[in-house]
Structure formats: structure tokens, C-alpha cells
Amino acid sequence: MAYSFFLRGTKDVKKIYISITHGSDLKVIRPTDFKVDVNSWDKVQKRMKLNEVESQLKNSAPIKIQRQNAIADFNKKFSDFEQDFISYFNSLLDNNRLTETKLVEFFTGQNKTNEIPTDFKSFVDYYCDMNIGITESTKKVYKRTRNLVSGFNPKLRMQDIDDRFKKDFGSYLDKNNYQRSYIRKTIGNVKDFWKYAKRKKINVSDDPEWWELTKDFPDLAKDLADDPYLTWEELEAIRLVVFDNNYLDNARDWLLISCWTAQRVSDLMEFTFDKIITDEKGSKFLPIIQEKTGSKITIPLFQEVESILNKRDGNFPRKISDQKYNDYIKLVCKEAKITDMVFAPKYRQPVIVNGKTVYRKIVGFFPKNEVITSHVGRRTFVSLFINNVDLDSIRKITGHTRDKMVEVYNRLNSLERAEITKAKFRDAGFE
Structure with a gap:
């Protein structure tokens, strides 16, 4: 043979x-x-x-x-x-x-010998095993969904996933202080499993076909808070502040670079001077492959970034861990007097659920420096440039493939957007 x-x-x-x-x-x-x-x-x-x-x-x-x-x-x-x-x-x-x-x-x-499980817990494992292209991180998300559903109803079958399940499971998650966005995502995962079960000819309810999770589980007023971005004035304050400690000066430079390159901290900390290329006009660029998506992009190095490199004899700041970066930039912003109270989410805060301490995102009024995280660079870049530069140019730097994903990072509030719109009409001759 x-x-x-x-x-x-x-x-x-x-x-x-x-x-x-x-x-x-x-x-x-x-x-x-x-x-x-x-x-x-x-x-x-x-x-x-x-x-x-x-x-x-x-x-x-x-x-x-x-x-x-x-x-x-x-x-x-x-x-x-x-x-x-x-x-x-x-x-x-x-x-x-x-x-x-x-x-x-x-x-x-060959398929007839493999019996497909119909209990929810086993079916999720089967789904993860059969879908070869699923990444390990996605499998972890699906297994968290599996565990949440099993905690709600350990005997759930795929046939039981219907409107009643959606209502009761959603209420269960609500009572356990889960954010509405997380509830939508979790029940959306359940719907993905349901679709796969339907493709495999398992006898399931037709109800999930018509689920509209955004309408079923809208954001609550208490959850409607955006992660902050840094304004031009705040960036200047950060640039001018003098530090007694080298580690804060190092973190400050990384923070400014992140706001001018729009990269995640995992990519930011891999910047090295030997990767920089220069064109015939003398402009500098940094080609990278983004770790999260594998996207190839080339970042233009603006004057503000070049000034930091010149300050450091052509080198980028010293590499630090993600956790230290998150901690240090809060101190950097505090030293720069970026401490006004803002309504924003604060992550990994202890809350009591069913008598146990768990860590969740909470929303409230906090000093702005306390809610600054490593993602502030991407949010700041998009928010400051989105009304002055076309979305395609922004996407080429952020690495997003769709305009809608760029909009997610736009943190201008409704008044700021209205003021920009009015200014554009004024420039066109209409008061």
C-alpha cells in the first residue's frame, strides 16, 4: 500500500x-x-x-x-x-x-464511533477538543464559562439552553456582581456552544437564534464609565516633572513613548534601538510584530520619541515588568499632579461574593492617577488624534484591522466631542 x-x-x-x-x-x-x-x-x-x-x-x-x-x-x-x-x-x-x-x-x-456528549460541561470540553484552531487563552475563557454555568446548574444539558436559561443564568450572574459586559460575553459563549451543537444535529431549542444580548443585558448606569486617557496638558506635565528616583524617570519615558506609539506594554518593552530604520529623508521608523495578534506594523517615531532617545544616547528606556510599569506610571502621574477625581473603573478590587473575597472591576470616583493603567498609551493616542487624522492612518499604527476597533479606544466624552464638532463648523464659516 x-x-x-x-x-x-x-x-x-x-x-x-x-x-x-x-x-x-x-x-x-x-x-x-x-x-x-x-x-x-x-x-x-x-x-x-x-x-x-x-x-x-x-x-x-x-x-x-x-x-x-x-x-x-x-x-x-x-x-x-x-x-x-x-x-x-x-x-x-x-x-x-x-x-x-x-x-x-x-x-x-469514523465519526459514528465518536458519541457526542449532550451534557453542557462535557460538551464544552468536546467543543474545545474538536475545534483545533482555538488558542489556549480562548480555551481558558470557554472553560471559565463552563465552570460558571456548572456552578449555576451542574446538570444542564445542551437541550436546556433556551430563553428560560438565559433569563435565570443572567439573573444569577447579576446577583453575583458581574459586570453586564461580562454577562453578555459569557452568555455569548454559551450561544457559540449552542450553534456548534446544532451543527452536530443535537436536538436543541431554537430560542438562542433570536437572543439580542445587548438589549437583554444593557449596561447599568453605575457601569457606564470609561478608562481615562491623558490630555495634551497632562502629557506636558508628565514631560516636565523632575524625579529624584531613576526608576520613575525610566517609567515616565516609557509612558510618553506609549502615548506616541500606541502599543501594548508587551510590545512596548521589546523596543530596541537596533530595530530602528531610517529612510532617505532621515525619518525614523520602528518595524514590529505585535505579540497579541502577530500583525506586522511599522511605527513612525515622532519627534517626542526621538527626543527621549536622544536623552538616552539613542537607546530606549530600561525594560521593566508589566506589573512594575503599571505601578510606576500611577506614581509618575501623581508626581505630575494628575490627581483630579474622575469617574472611572478600578481593576482587581476586593469584593465579597457569597461570603468569599473575589477580585473584580469596580466603578466610582477615584484620583485619576490611581486608575491609570498600561493601556492608557493606546487610549491616549487614539483619543488625541482621532479627530485630526484619518482612521486608516491610525489603524496602521495601532495594528487594528477595523475602524470599529479603533473607535473602542476613543475616550473623548460627549461634551469634548461636541466641542470639536462645533469648532469644525466654525472653521467652515458657521457659528
């Missing part, structure tokens, strides 16, 4: 086929249950691999580690399938039952 695997399909994600020949009379070509992106298929080894962009990521990059784990999982299942096929073929050969019909039965019958 000789066999080989190949890809077939019109889309980037193609199905893996197997071609089998035995002697001169037997030739069978059948699809398997496996699919793979054409850029992630090793034509020699006949296995999944990292694509070109993923291969260039640092070995410590979370997205690369997640992909390597997913690929290892895929290849293990694919190898098991291959061994099962070889064993089946040899058994037919040994028992003199090798025919095209019997050979095809292996492929048409």
Missing part, C-alpha cells in the same frame, strides 16, 4: 485528503475530518506548522506559545488518525477483506 495526504479546497483553510493505492487495481481518494490553513501546512512532513509570520515571533511570545500548543495538539490527533487508518487497512489485508467498499467504510464511519 502507498498513501499520501494533500490539501483540496477553494479557501485558505483547506480540507486534508488522503490518496490510497494498492497494487494496480485499488485507488481511493477520500476527505478526512481535518482542515488546515494552507500557509500552516508542511508539504514535506504532511503536518501542521507555524506560518511565516508566527515563525518570526519571539519564542516567549504568548501567541507563539499558544499556536505551538495548538499545532502539537492537531498533529497528535492527525498522527492518531493515521495510525488508526494503517491498523484498519492491515486488518482488512490480513483477513482478505480488502475492497474499495470496505476501505471507504473507515472514512464514512
Whole structure:
């Protein structure tokens, strides 16, 4: 017997086929249950691999580690399938039952031997196992959803997911002080599982088809608070403040760089001077591959960033941990007198739920420096430039693929937006 695997399909994600020949009379070509992106298929080894962009990521990059784990999982299942096929073929050969019909039965019958669970907890595990492309971080989110639902109803079946479940489970999460946005996300995950169950021909309710979670679980007034951004005046105050401690000066420079490059802290701390490129006009740029998404972008280094590099003999500030960066920039803003009370969320605050201390986001009035986090750079960049620069140019720096995602980072309040709109009409000659 000789066999080989190949890809077939019109889309980037193609199905893996197997071609089998035995002697001169037997030739069978059948699809398997496996699919793979054409850029992630090793034509020699006949296995999944990292694509070109993923291969260039640092070995410590979370997205690369997640992909390597997913690929290892895929290849293990694919190898098991291959061994099962070889064993089946040899058994037919040994028992003199090798025919095209019997050979095809292996492929048409392989799913029938795998019974799909219908209890919710087991089904979520089945869903995660069967969907090869799911990253490890997404699996963790799904398993948190599984555990929350199991805490609400440990005997829930897929058939029980209907309007009554949505109402009762939503109320349960509400009573346990979960944010409405988290409730929508969690029940949205349940709907994803329901869709998969429906595709697998499990007898489920049609109710989730019509769920409108934004209407069913709208944000409460107490939750309507945005993470803050830094104004031009505050950036100038941060730039001018003098520190006695080197670690705060170091954190201050990183904070300013983040506001002018719009990068996440995981990418920010990987900036090094040797990656900088200069064009024929003398303008400097920094090409990076974003760790979270694997996106390739090239960031223009504005004058404010160049002045920090000049201050440091051409180098970026000293690398520090994410946690220290979060802690230090709060102190930087405090020293810069950015301490006005603002209505904003504060993260990882202890609250009592069912007699236990858990850590949640709470919303209230806090000194602004206390609610500054590492993401303030992206929010500040978008909020300050969104009304002066086209969204496409902003996306090329933030790395977002859609305008809607950029808008998420716009933290101008309604009055600020109205004032900008009025100024534009005034500039056009209308008072």
C-alpha cells in the first residue's frame, strides 16, 4: 500500500485528503475530518506548522506559545488518525477483506464511533477538543464559562439552553456582581456552544437564534464609565516633572513613548534601538510584530520619541515588568499632579461574593492617577488624534484591522466631542 495526504479546497483553510493505492487495481481518494490553513501546512512532513509570520515571533511570545500548543495538539490527533487508518487497512489485508467498499467504510464511519456528549460541561470540553484552531487563552475563557454555568446548574444539558436559561443564568450572574459586559460575553459563549451543537444535529431549542444580548443585558448606569486617557496638558506635565528616583524617570519615558506609539506594554518593552530604520529623508521608523495578534506594523517615531532617545544616547528606556510599569506610571502621574477625581473603573478590587473575597472591576470616583493603567498609551493616542487624522492612518499604527476597533479606544466624552464638532463648523464659516 502507498498513501499520501494533500490539501483540496477553494479557501485558505483547506480540507486534508488522503490518496490510497494498492497494487494496480485499488485507488481511493477520500476527505478526512481535518482542515488546515494552507500557509500552516508542511508539504514535506504532511503536518501542521507555524506560518511565516508566527515563525518570526519571539519564542516567549504568548501567541507563539499558544499556536505551538495548538499545532502539537492537531498533529497528535492527525498522527492518531493515521495510525488508526494503517491498523484498519492491515486488518482488512490480513483477513482478505480488502475492497474499495470496505476501505471507504473507515472514512464514512469514523465519526459514528465518536458519541457526542449532550451534557453542557462535557460538551464544552468536546467543543474545545474538536475545534483545533482555538488558542489556549480562548480555551481558558470557554472553560471559565463552563465552570460558571456548572456552578449555576451542574446538570444542564445542551437541550436546556433556551430563553428560560438565559433569563435565570443572567439573573444569577447579576446577583453575583458581574459586570453586564461580562454577562453578555459569557452568555455569548454559551450561544457559540449552542450553534456548534446544532451543527452536530443535537436536538436543541431554537430560542438562542433570536437572543439580542445587548438589549437583554444593557449596561447599568453605575457601569457606564470609561478608562481615562491623558490630555495634551497632562502629557506636558508628565514631560516636565523632575524625579529624584531613576526608576520613575525610566517609567515616565516609557509612558510618553506609549502615548506616541500606541502599543501594548508587551510590545512596548521589546523596543530596541537596533530595530530602528531610517529612510532617505532621515525619518525614523520602528518595524514590529505585535505579540497579541502577530500583525506586522511599522511605527513612525515622532519627534517626542526621538527626543527621549536622544536623552538616552539613542537607546530606549530600561525594560521593566508589566506589573512594575503599571505601578510606576500611577506614581509618575501623581508626581505630575494628575490627581483630579474622575469617574472611572478600578481593576482587581476586593469584593465579597457569597461570603468569599473575589477580585473584580469596580466603578466610582477615584484620583485619576490611581486608575491609570498600561493601556492608557493606546487610549491616549487614539483619543488625541482621532479627530485630526484619518482612521486608516491610525489603524496602521495601532495594528487594528477595523475602524470599529479603533473607535473602542476613543475616550473623548460627549461634551469634548461636541466641542470639536462645533469648532469644525466654525472653521467652515458657521457659528
